[in-house]
Amino acid sequence: MTDDQQDITPDLASLLDLAHRAAHHSYSPYSEFKVGAALKLVGGEIVTGTNVENVSYGLTICAERAALVRAVSQYGPGIRIEAVAVANLNGKASPPCGACRQMLAEFTRPEAPVVFPAADGIRVMAFSAVMPLAFEMRLR
Ligand code: THU
Numbered sequence: 001m002t003d004d005q006q007d008i009t010p011d012l013a014s015l016l017d018l019a020h021r022a023a024h025h026s027y028s029p030y031s032e033f034k035v036g037a038a039l040k041l042v043g044g045e046i047v048t049g050t051n052v053e054n055v056s057y058g059l060t061i062c063a064e065r066a067a068l069v070r071a072v073s074q075y076g077p078g079i080r081i082e083a084v085a086v087a088n089l090n091g092k093a094s095p096p097c098g099a100c101r102q103m104l105a106e107f108t109r110p111e112a113p114v115v116f117p118a119a120d121g122i123r124v125m126a127f128s129a130v131m132p133l134a135f136e137m138r139l140r
Contacts, residue, residue: 006124012083012115015040016122020087022048022063029053033090035063039071040083042109047071064100068107081108084127086116093119096130105134 008016015038023036028051035051049067053060064086071079084104088094095116096104110128117123 004125004129006113006126008115008122008124009113011040012085012113012124015046015083015085016087016115018046018048019063019085020089022050022067023087023089024050026050026063026089027052030055030057030060033088033092033094035086035088035094037063037067037087037096038085039067039081040085041071041075042080042082045071045075047074062097062100064096065103068100068103072107079107082112084108084112084114086114088117091117093117095123101131102134105131 018038019036022038023034026034028034030053036048038046038048040046047067047070049063049070051061051063052066086094086096108127112127113124114127114130115122115124
């Protein structure tokens with residue numbers, strides 16, 4: 001256990017379960033890595049996503065970003081994310097990748113818990129610890 005580690009609450013455990021279920025819809029014929037994500041919005045709505053690969057590999061969309069674009073599409077640009085869960089069906093570690101962290105940063109509360117499988121088991125960390133230096137555009 002590290003300093004950043006938080007306890008998993010029953011709410012987070014059920015969000016993680018939804019992420020796990022979403023992973024069953026994964027389209028991942030190239031990597032065979034099946035990922036699911038579940039986002040809890042302020043207001044209580046839950047939006048899930050899964051990874052969608054493409055034969056032109058770089059076009060692949062991760063589960064977290066799939067969930068995010070779905071959340072904005074469904075609920076609009078004012079959404080705030082209050083919890084994030086990531087799961088996979090491969091029994092491996094899968095923290096959100098850097099690209100997904102940057103995209104989540106735009107909509108996620110710094111204190112939002114992020115729950116994901118790590119090498120040593122399920123981990124819960126604040127979003128600000130997962131993404132400490134997100135790029136922001138400050139023109140003035
Ligand atoms: N993947 C995700 O869905 N989320 C991540 O944060 C990292 C990677 C997917 C992309 C690809 O389909 C597969 O996992 C292997 O990289």
